Amino acid sequence: MQAFQVKAAHDFEVNEQPAPEAAAGEVVIDVAFAGICGSDMHIIHGDNAFVRFPRITGHEFAGVIRAVGEGVDAARVEERVCIDPVVNCGKCYPCRIGRPNVCSAMNVIGVHRNGGFAEQVAVPAANAYRIPEALDLDAAALIEPYSIAANVLSRMAPLPGDRLLVIGAGVIGLTVLQMARAMGIEEIIVTDILDERLATARELGASHTINGRDEDLERAVLAATDGEGIPLIADAACVPSMLPGMLRMACPAGRIGLLGFSATxxxxxxxxxxxxxxxxIGSRLNNRKFPEVIAHIxxxxxxxxxxxSHRVALREMPEAIDLLDNHPEKARKVLVRIGS
Known part of the structure; x- marks a missing residue:
């Protein structure tokens, strides 16, 4: 089968790989679509401390179950599914208290084990969520990034009337914006330093946008909130030096959701x-948020x-990576078409 494999930092190619088999409790997926995420780019650049090379990457994907392993209902063959990449042990303290997304022995599909940038992939059956017949597989491949947004917003516990500031209008910032609107948050400020991204944020429902390159962000946020500050801040830019400003912009009793993995x-x-x-609040991956996202869709x-913004074939992934590396302002989500 054809797959996109990262062999080492900055060393990747589309090559031929052995087709996977379903172990007990697993299913094999014929992958239809997969999304390229910022964390995939970190793996390519050698900036992900968790990955072990070589690795078939990809953790945002959907497809059709081709085969099932021992202990899995054979009726699931041909089921259309999207995949939660969080594989947890079920035994450690976080798992015991219902926080599997920070499992002490967690594996992430596409990071610790092979992922969805391949014609086929084996995953735990419990991680394959059936999708409604009316939901297209390309849309289903993007459920995972929305689960990231659902998780951080859930951790921030929005209250009726709360305002939200989203820092960064890349893909994760835009999913936070959309998910917040789906959850009923009406006043959402989005900031970025690229006008193109802010224009997209307005198209997707931002009530106010601020270009932090052209305006003093703290002054603009305080002016927009009548000097009170803002109850909810979601940091989707993940720039460590911005934390002091977030503390100043937050109103008393505010909640700040952090999504970055920087060691700075x-x-x-x-x-x-x-x-x-x-x-x-720290937020990592998602805590069983797939059903919530599917319901909103x-x-x-x-x-x-x-x-x-872009659709490419699997063989075109190197060109897509070049686009994301050198012209990120021209792309939102790049979706890879892998199967039919």
Whole structure:
């Protein structure tokens, strides 16, 4: 079978790989579509501390079950599915308290084990979620990034009337924007330094946008909130140096959701945290948010296809990676067509 394999940092190719077999409790998927994520780019650049090379990457994908392993209902063959990439042990403390997305022994499909940039992939049957017949497989491939947004927003516990600031209008920032609107958050400010991304944010429902290159972000946020500050901040830019500003922009009792994996230290002004009783929230992957996302898509509150800017064939992935490396402002979600 054909697959996109990263052999080492900056060393990747589309090549021939052995077709997988379904072990007990697993299913083999004929992959239809897969999305290229920022974390896939980090793997390619050698900036992901968790990956072990060589690796077939890809954790945003959907397809059709081709075969099942021992213990899996044979009736699932031909089922249309999307894949939650979080594989947990079920035994450690996080798993026991219902937080499998931070499992002590977690494996992530496409990072710790082979993923969806291949014609076929074997995954645990429990990670394959059946999708409605009316949902196209290309849209279903993008359920995973929306699960990231659903997770961070859930962790921030929005209250009626809360305003939200989304820092960064890349793909994750845009999914947070769309998911927040689906959850009923009405006033959403989005900031970025690229006008093209901010224009997309407005198209997708941002009530206010701020170009942080042209305006003083803190002053603009305080002006937009009548000096009060903002209850909810989602950091989708993941720039450690921005944390002090987030602490200042948050209103008392505010919640700040952090999504970045940077190992660079951030300045934490304890006075700002304590005097406002702020909550800093880490959010990793998703905690069983796929059913919630699927429900929002079914009801029309989410439109994954609005994120897609490019569609490429599997063999064209090297060119797509060059686009994302050198002209990220021209792309939102690049979707890879792998099978029919």
């Amino acid at each position: 230290p951030s300045d934490l002004i304890q006075l700002e945290v304590i005097k406002k009783e702020l909550t800093l 079914e009801t029309g509150r989410l439109d994954p296809k609005a994120l897609i």
